[in-house]
Amino acid sequence: MNQYVTGDVIKEMRKQKHMTQLQLADHLGVTDKTVSKWENGKGYPDIALLEPIADAFQISVTELISGNRIKNENVSANMLRSKFYVCPICGNAVHAMGDAVIQCHGVQLLPEEAENSDENHMIFIERIEDEYYVRIDHEMTKLHYISFIAATSTDSIQMVKLYPEGNAEAHFKVSGIKKIFFYCNKDGLFSIDVVKGIDDREKSYDDTQERRELEKTADMLFSRN
Template sequence: MDQYVTGSIIKRLRESRKMTQLQLAEALNVSDKTISKWENGRGYPDIALLEPLAKTLRLSVSELLAGESISNTNRCFNMKKIKFYVCPICGNVIITTGRAAISCCGIMLPDLEPETADSTHTVHVEQVEDEYYVAIDHEMGKKHYISFVVAVKEDGYDLKKFYPEGAAEARFKRSNVRNLYYYCNQHGLFQIPLGSVKSR
């Protein structure tokens, strides 16, 4: 695994639940000395104990590995807080509308920071009637390609997946689209606003 639970995380989460080392040890069928060793960095819990440990601390395994409880303080989603996660192993694309602890293929995924497009990741966007036509000027080989493009609206998003040796072109309904994001499998996430696109 790329990230594993540390002793300091276990201690902080245990104390936040107002549990003693002995109480946690009894819940996991280990000794309080074992808990002490974990918390002092002299050992790690066995992978078989991750699920019972997370359950005892009232967390998911993903939250345990992230080191915090993810709570929903804002009951409605906000598209301005959109986050993108891409698994480097299977290529899975996960989109959230706020902070989250996301794991895939056994690793924790960082949220991607979008960059402004550069000369090697040029995108052409045109308004054609009620749609945006998007074409990304980029190689589409098996090792270097654009993986997906997403049109983010006020109330949701529309994702188009691309594949190596295919065309990096897509059409999106223009209604309420605010931003466009696209992902290069070698250079990361890029973003452009769509407010200045001219119609044809």
């Protein structure tokens, strides 16, 4: 079992937030007995729970792992230094505001370096009212798929986990989103500015079907005369 955060840290942070074990458990979707085991050193939370735990304490994953709150630092600046860590064995992904020491399945994870999206990883972004609809033109087989899509602003992040044989798409609240990240299990992390993603979609928009419908309607009208 991998130790990312000690039970003492969880207990201390929980008490600082004046939360009971049951309240923390309800937030995480586990039992209070599970939280008690963590705090007593009889087990450790799964890596996938690091972000929810940090969210419950209103701190970053980096702060949770180190056990120290980051003081006198601008939160926006931290978010702009966001980094993603992905386990090559189980595929779990963790987001941290800056460098962090994270292990999974005995492997120390290194931060992923994002590349610009390319022709093999085309991403299309469309704004629909107060949401961005994000779609990636990519296969979703058990061997080759997109494992998550994340949207970052200067002070927040939204992350959607994807699964093989599902759809490579997600919806995000606009909320000042500046950049979209997504992870291919074979080719790694990619990113694109939201504005560029919208522009690319408009340039590649195929209106063939619309034109066919208009032509069909015109034929029907003229055939009646």
